[in-house]
Amino acid sequence: MATDCIFCKIIKGEAPANFVYNDEDMVVFHNIKPSAPVHVLIVPVEHIESVNALEAQHSAIISKMMLMAKEIAGILGIRDSGYKLVINVERGGGQVIFHLHLHLIGGWGR
Numbered sequence: 805m806a807t808d809c810i811f812c813k814i815i816k817g818e819a820p821a822n823f824v825y826n827d828e829d830m831v832v833f834h835n836i837k838p839s840a841p842v843h844v845l846i847v848p849v850e851h852i853e854s855v856n857a858l859e860a861q862h863s864a865i866i867s868k869m870m871l872m873a874k875e876i877a878g879i880l881g882i883r884d885s886g887y888k889l890v891i892n893v894e895r896g897g898g899q900v901i902f903h904l905h906l907h908l909i910g911g912w913g914r
């Protein structure tokens with residue numbers, strides 16, 4: 805938990821988001837600045853700053869993020885048409901929010 809982190813605030817219900825899914829260790833919500841017809845963020849509840857902060861203890865959550873991507877793609881109707889999964893790492897990699905998240909992007913040409 806980082807008090808100045810917008811994703812932690814969303815997870816705690818202190819900031820608004822359009823949720824697709826949430827459980828005890830993962831939330832999924834629509835990106836407020838979508839770069840595609842479908843653009844959601846898959847976010848672990850635990851505040852992990854980036855891929856560079858991952859440790860072996862996080863292997864289960866990373867696995868769950870990837871499996872979640874497939875499930876959410878199905879819920880959003882883009883599983884068969886296809887999608888991109890993107891993780892930006894650190895500023896040079898385009899990361900803006902320093903709370904680990906997986907972008908699920910698609911919905912073109914449906």
Ligand SMILES: [Zn+2]
Nearest residue numbers: 809812851903
């Ligand atoms: Zn956070």
